[in-house]
Amino acid sequence: MCVIIFKKANVSIELETLKNACLCNPDGLGVAICKGQYWAVKKYLDPKEKDLKALITESEGKTAIFHARIGTSGIKDKRNIHPFHNTDFLLFHNGVIPSLNGIDSERSDTSLLFRLLENKALDKHEILQGLADKTGSKFCLVEREKDPCFFGAWQEYKDLSCSNLNFVSFGFKYPKLTSYFLSETVLKKLERLDLEQIDVEDLEINFLSRVIKPDDLFTDDRIKDYLSFNYGLTNKELKQAGF
Numbered sequence: 001m002c003v004i005i006f007k008k009a010n011v012s013i014e015l016e017t018l019k020n021a022c023l024c025n026p027d028g029l030g031v032a033i034c035k036g037q038y039w040a041v042k043k044y045l046d047p048k049e050k051d052l053k054a055l056i057t058e059s060e061g062k063t064a065i066f067h068a069r070i071g072t073s074g075i076k077d078k079r080n081i082h083p084f085h086n087t088d089f090l091l092f093h094n095g096v097i098p099s100l101n102g103i104d105s106e107r108s109d110t111s112l113l114f115r116l117l118e119n120k121a122l123d124k125h126e127i128l129q130g131l132a133d134k135t136g137s138k139f140c141l142v143e144r145e146k147d148p149c150f151f152g153a154w155q156e157y158k159d160l161s162c163s164n165l166n167f168v169s170f171g172f173k174y175p176k177l178t179s180y181f182l183s184e185t186v187l188k189k190l191e192r193l194d195l196e197q198i199d200v201e202d203l204e205i206n207f208l209s210r211v212i213k214p215d216d217l218f219t220d221d222r223i224k225d226y227l228s229f230n231y232g233l234t235n236k237e238l239k240q241a242g243f
């Protein structure tokens with residue numbers, strides 16, 4: 001689900017906090033550190049403890065934004081590590097955008113959203129607020145010569161602003177997720193089985209508690225077994241739904 005951590009200039013971030021964020025979200029770490037008129041961006045696919053210590057030192061006395069990624073779409077590479085940025089703005093995201101998720105095998109939903117937002121005719125604030133309201137996503141937008149803007153429900157932890165607190169007591173414990181964690185393809189199949197009678201959040205928690213990567217988790221066979229056992233659906237009913 002990723003996590004964004006915002007640190008004000010007069011606040012320090014602890015090594016344990018960064019380590020837990022990276023352990024809970026192991027697909028890359030990105031950071032933007034405010035250095036006067038510009039933001040210095042660094043990205044790590046597999047950050048080591050020495051990297052985290054160096055970032056803590058470099059960000060001391062400065063405003064900084066950290067993003068630890070757990071990929072739900074796109075490949076694991078530096079191109080998909082947040083923030084996405086150009087000379088005008090930086091974008092951090094925590095969540096899933098169903099309409100963009102999985103439509104490109106290499107690029108993540110957020111990278112595709114960033115490309116759309118590069119169109120200067122679009123209202124970035126309106127779009128990000130709408131996505132936050134609709135999907136439960138959290139965003140941090142930093143525009144040139146402006147203070148960071150936050151969208152969605154954020155939480156406080158040790159004077160830091162965080163997009164979620166899943167990493168605080170790390171142990172692969174997941175909170176209840178919205179149905180947006182599943183792909184649109186799977187949701188459409190569930191709808192054919194009468195979605196209102198199926199507890200999607202319970203399905204997600206049941207699967208995620210097994211500590212398997214999401215890409216390997218929500219397969220048709222696993223979902224068929226779950227629906228058959230918990231709801232008594234027959235192979236014929238499942239087949240008609242597309243499973």
